[in-house]
Amino acid sequence: MAERNAVVELNDISITFPGVKALDSVGFRLFPGEVHSLMGENGAGKSTLIKVLTGVYSPDTGVITVDGERVAFSGPAESQAAGISTVYQEVNLLANLTVAENIMLGREPHRFGVVDWRATRKRAAELLSDLHLDIDPSSLLGDHSLAVQQLVAIARATNVQAKVLILDEPTSSLDADEVAELFRVIRSLKESGVAILFVSHFLDQVYEISDRITVLRNGKLIGEYLTGDLLRIDLVQKMIGKELAVLDDIQSRVQEEQSGATADVPFVSAIGLGRKGAIEPVDLDVYEGEVVGIAGLLGSGRTELARILSGVDRPDSGEIQVEGRGRRFRTPRAALSSRIAYSSENRRAEGIVAELSVRDNLALALQADRGWFRRIPRKRLDELTQSYIETLQIRPANPDILVGNLSGGNQQKVLLARWLAIAPRLLILDEPTRGIDVGAKAEIQKLVANLAENGMSVVFISAELEEVLRLSNRVAIMRDRRMVADLPNRDLTVDDILGVIAEGAGGDESDAPTAERIPS
Amino acid sequence: MSRVLTNRLFWPVVVLLALFAVNLVAFPGFFAIEVKNGHLFGSLVDIVRNGAPTLIIAIGMTLVIATRGIDLSVGAICAIAGAISCSIILGSPDPGNVGTVVVAVITALLVALVLGLWNGFLVAVIGVQPIIATLVLMTAGRGIAMLITEGQILTVNSAPFKTLGSGFLFGIPVAVWIAAAIFALAALLTRRTALGLFIESVGINPEASRQAGLRSRGLLFSVYTFSAVCAAIAGLVLTSNQTAADANNTGLFIELDAILAVVIGGTSLAGGRYSSSAPWWARSSSRRS
Amino acid sequence: MLTSPKHGPVVVTLVLLLAIFAIGGLRYRGFLGGQVFLNLFVDNAYLIVLAVGMTFVILTGGIDLSVGAVVALSTMIAASMLQAGWSPGVVIPLILIATSVLGLLVGLMIHVFKVQPFIATLAAMFLARGLCYIISNNSISITDPFFTAFAYTRIPLGGRLSITPSVVVAVLVVIAAVVVLQYTRFGRTVYALGGGEQSGMLMGLAVARTKVLVYIISGFCSGLAGILFTFYTLSGYPLTAIGTELDAIAAVVIGGTLLTGGYGFVLGSVLGVLVLGVIQTIITFEGTLSSWWTRIFIGALLLVFIVLQKLLTARRR
Numbered sequence A: 001m002a003e004r005n006a007v008v009e010l011n012d013i014s015i016t017f018p019g020v021k022a023l024d025s026v027g028f029r030l031f032p033g034e035v036h037s038l039m040g041e042n043g044a045g046k047s048t049l050i051k052v053l054t055g056v057y058s059p060d061t062g063v064i065t066v067d068g069e070r071v072a073f074s075g076p077a078e079s080q081a082a083g084i085s086t087v088y089q090e091v092n093l094l095a096n097l098t099v100a101e102n103i104m105l106g107r108e109p110h111r112f113g114v115v116d117w118r119a120t121r122k123r124a125a126e127l128l129s130d131l132h133l134d135i136d137p138s139s140l141l142g143d144h145s146l147a148v149q150q151l152v153a154i155a156r157a158t159n160v161q162a163k164v165l166i167l168d169e170p171t172s173s174l175d176a177d178e179v180a181e182l183f184r185v186i187r188s189l190k191e192s193g194v195a196i197l198f199v200s201h202f203l204d205q206v207y208e209i210s211d212r213i214t215v216l217r218n219g220k221l222i223g224e225y226l227t228g229d230l231l232r233i234d235l236v237q238k239m240i241g242k243e244l245a246v247l248d249d250i251q252s253r254v255q256e257e258q259s260g261a262t263a264d265v266p267f268v269s270a271i272g273l274g275r276k277g278a279i280e281p282v283d284l285d286v287y288e289g290e291v292v293g294i295a296g297l298l299g300s301g302r303t304e305l306a307r308i309l310s311g312v313d314r315p316d317s318g319e320i321q322v323e324g325r326g327r328r329f330r331t332p333r334a335a336l337s338s339r340i341a342y343s344s345e346n347r348r349a350e351g352i353v354a355e356l357s358v359r360d361n362l363a364l365a366l367q368a369d370r371g372w373f374r375r376i377p378r379k380r381l382d383e384l385t386q387s388y389i390e391t392l393q394i395r396p397a398n399p400d401i402l403v404g405n406l407s408g409g410n411q412q413k414v415l416l417a418r419w420l421a422i423a424p425r426l427l428i429l430d431e432p433t434r435g436i437d438v439g440a441k442a443e444i445q446k447l448v449a450n451l452a453e454n455g456m457s458v459v460f461i462s463a464e465l466e467e468v469l470r471l472s473n474r475v476a477i478m479r480d481r482r483m484v485a486d487l488p489n490r491d492l493t494v495d496d497i498l499g500v501i502a503e504g505a506g507g508d509e510s511d512a513p514t515a516e517r518i519p520s
Numbered sequence B: 001m002s003r004v005l006t007n008r009l010f011w012p013v014v015v016l017l018a019l020f021a022v023n024l025v026a027f028p029g030f031f032a033i034e035v036k037n038g039h040l041f042g043s044l045v046d047i048v049r050n051g052a053p054t055l056i057i058a059i060g061m062t063l064v065i066a067t068r069g070i071d072l073s074v075g076a077i078c079a080i081a082g083a084i085s086c087s088i089i090l091g092s093p094d095p096g097n098v099g100t101v102v103v104a105v106i107t108a109l110l111v112a113l114v115l116g117l118w119n120g121f122l123v124a125v126i127g128v129q130p131i132i133a134t135l136v137l138m139t140a141g142r143g144i145a146m147l148i149t150e151g152q153i154l155t156v157n158s159a160p161f162k163t164l165g166s167g168f169l170f171g172i173p174v175a176v177w178i179a180a181a182i183f184a185l186a187a188l189l190t191r192r193t194a195l196g197l198f199i200e201s202v203g204i205n206p207e208a209s210r211q212a213g214l215r216s217r218g219l220l221f222s223v224y225t226f227s228a229v230c231a232a233i234a235g236l237v238l239t240s241n242q243t244a245a246d247a248n249n250t251g252l253f254i255e256l257d258a259i260l261a262v263v264i265g266g267t268s269l270a271g272g273r274y275s276s277s278a279p280w281w282a283r284s285s286s287r288r289s
Numbered sequence C: 001m002l003t004s005p006k007h008g009p010v011v012v013t014l015v016l017l018l019a020i021f022a023i024g025g026l027r028y029r030g031f032l033g034g035q036v037f038l039n040l041f042v043d044n045a046y047l048i049v050l051a052v053g054m055t056f057v058i059l060t061g062g063i064d065l066s067v068g069a070v071v072a073l074s075t076m077i078a079a080s081m082l083q084a085g086w087s088p089g090v091v092i093p094l095i096l097i098a099t100s101v102l103g104l105l106v107g108l109m110i111h112v113f114k115v116q117p118f119i120a121t122l123a124a125m126f127l128a129r130g131l132c133y134i135i136s137n138n139s140i141s142i143t144d145p146f147f148t149a150f151a152y153t154r155i156p157l158g159g160r161l162s163i164t165p166s167v168v169v170a171v172l173v174v175i176a177a178v179v180v181l182q183y184t185r186f187g188r189t190v191y192a193l194g195g196g197e198q199s200g201m202l203m204g205l206a207v208a209r210t211k212v213l214v215y216i217i218s219g220f221c222s223g224l225a226g227i228l229f230t231f232y233t234l235s236g237y238p239l240t241a242i243g244t245e246l247d248a249i250a251a252v253v254i255g256g257t258l259l260t261g262g263y264g265f266v267l268g269s270v271l272g273v274l275v276l277g278v279i280q281t282i283i284t285f286e287g288t289l290s291s292w293w294t295r296i297f298i299g300a301l302l303l304v305f306i307v308l309q310k311l312l313t314a315r316r317r
């Protein structure tokens, strides 16, 4: 394999941000017709390496060659022109424009000197259907869920005849089905000789799709390996630099604690809770100390349910009861005062406050709870910050750094820490481990299990069904904006859940097949 | 050194020093400060005193801008405050009475409070874009001021009132004391309590702040009210300095000066990060004399 | 439709505008005459052009405070050069070039030196006013035959209705702007910038060029508006058009464009200008208002308008 010429080669790349050496003399190469995974912990430098390659950052030292020629891109526009198509880590599209425009902007077909909108929409629709994504190309991008936006970004990247396709955590909010679609597309591009750089924290995906793996740690190159030669356990060991503590103990405990619900009154119950256009009326009980997983495909209404439970959106039917008493949450603040917290799946738009420090972001909800006058004493705040930085392994471990400058996974950890810090009685976690590396993910799962043991209730939403099963006492399954099943987690398997989702029947539903609805 | 260079106040300070240097060369007497009758006199003292109203408004504006807003109505509020105080003083039998002046000042401040709540209402409750919300009061406000003065320029002759704008305390102009007090208050509120954090947070990411349980409505009400009260105080200082309320011209274009001072001082108009000490430095460079 | 952030405000603005017309028609005799309507365009042709330029800038999330001063500068350049005997064929292109270059400088200041648009354009505003005073402290009247002819020409529209050539110019500018914004890559990039500059950059769009270009367009439009304004007033005066930038911004925002950028339409801005114009017309029809009641009345109408607009487009949580 190595006889062929690399289409992209990076040599001796170093780049320093204030206070962090993000890349330290790193080399990387990418061959035509291969999928090459870039692996490493949160903050290892993966996204930075990609941005150096596409010209977003210019490296302090090092050489980049494309097709054997030395290049120095001054920005993404130039790297695109050179045939490098990129999906960046966070969805970097324009919420104010239509899906079609987001896919086509910058290369719309023209007719008589002006943009040919009809052809633009048509081409966009084709690209969407390649990914089996059934949405209206003229809808606004901002009206779609994060997962759909991620797919749109992928559609945009596959639009051009690129020789290099870079995908930085493209699957972080996708379900198994969409991942399968994406992999199908990746494989066919690979067949046609495109070089693909793939980043993901899901080891299964990495092993399924990639031919070669490069591992980074703390900005340094650890090595380049053929996928077949590298055992998973070795890969993890290379990424985190030590053995990974095993997760089995969580699993077993959840199984033992099956009873979970001890009190007779649920801590929170939703009774016929619904909202037009978001979810059909839903019943759900969450008992103290119970972890309720919510499973369902993209657009099934899992996020919508979480938003209504937590006062982010208002219901238009039904009721929420807290310890048996009816409550009306008009704002998140109201829900928070009943000690119900919600961690949004969309950390960039609704979670972090990018231009504030880690410390301030962490303190935000706690301080809001105390009111503006009683400021958290500085000493206590520092202790708090320090303890979360340690528990969640936030890197760099500097409370003064702006959250916007952290790597994606580390931003997610700060967001989690914000909610854990207020010690809620019900914590609704929407994709809490999105973009988080294997080590930290285990750490977070352990933390959630611990907190539940100590009486905190958790609603856990994740596209990763294994994770849902590992943590939950019960699993509620949603499909087509309704809840179709609510099953105790006794020997439940991923296939069981997928089966229920596919059938769309949980017993209480009429068996008439519901028409496939397009999420709008 | 790099810490100094990246400080948000670095460039403003450089510009200010450069301006001083230019002035020193152009007008050699620029830095001369003398003591006459126990008061400080000199160009620098004038700059500081004439800049006081702008500075006072800029302090309020800093907070408004930090929430991603803007307050265009401050000039009009200056005029209204001046008009109210002067018409009360003129309407009283004894304009020189301290009690009268206190009533006049307090009334003006209360009215400003209401006007600030009004701006806050439009922005926070109705959800109008701040520039338009405050444009309403900017347009109508001068009309209201003229209504109060019935289109006249109200000249007052009241020693206690005059002190506000032209008096001295311990050799330093009263206006400067007032500005310093407001600055101290603002600094105290934003740095010693969590208000500063909340304002920054709402300015940078309103939705994230809402989900974190911040009461952004209340915050917006507070900053617009604070800004209006600052404007009224500035208006009183200006009116007192001119010993007349001129509904057409008191505080004309002062909103631009103040906004400029705030922005030069390093606060981004896109909301969020701010520096409350910035207007101090920016003030003198923004004076259009 | 009403609650979509895209079209809602524009539709509501149109409906409210029609409502004002209906109320005015009930209240004042002669208000509904066709010429009253056409005069909205005649009197505000320059403002329409300004608002078009401003729309480009605001759509990118910027702002241009210099437009009023640039209008004044154009009137001064026109008046003084014509007085010195230059031909309009030279003067008009020269003004358009000069104001576009000013826009270019502002754009470079904003893009290259990362000066905030507010500051950069405020500086341009002071510069333009200053240049006005360098040209002259006083009003200069214009007697050039082309300018006077242009000023007095009326284009009949049948019946007893007529418009001025300035209206035609303004309409052409609007059409051009609509086409550019809706049907060219540059236009769509303008929206993209307002949606997120960082994202636009990562998508490989021509961020820098677009950002500078919108200020050039705004400069050009200000110059053109200044020329239309001289047709209207037949003089140059350094203090003219003070505060016009706020009218232009208000028109754009009333027309449904978000100041944070990304959402809005040129036609909305035209409606915004008409709203401001109708308010003025109502004031004239009211006739007897003292100057302070006029201001209060304008403020009140503006208020009623924006509150209704907001309530009608409110999105539920």
Ligand SMILES: Nc1ncnc2c1ncn2[C@@H]1O[C@H](COP(=O)(O)OP(=O)(O)OP(=O)(O)O)[C@@H](O)[C@H]1O
Pocket: A017, A018, A020, A022, A040, A041, A042, A043, A044, A045, A046, A047, A048, A049, A089, A395, A396, A405, A406, A407, A408, A409, A410, A435, A437
């Ligand atoms: N613009 C920036 N300014 C300052 N520091 C930065 C910036 N971008 C990245 N960093 C730092 O560089 C390091 C590498 O970040 P990078 O985003 O490349 O990590 P990553 O490997 O992609 O992690 P993740 O898996 O969480 O996405 C981190 O320590 C991060 O804090």
Ligand SMILES: [Mg+2]
Pocket: A046, A047, A048, A089, A168, A407, A408, A409
């Ligand atoms: Mg990354």
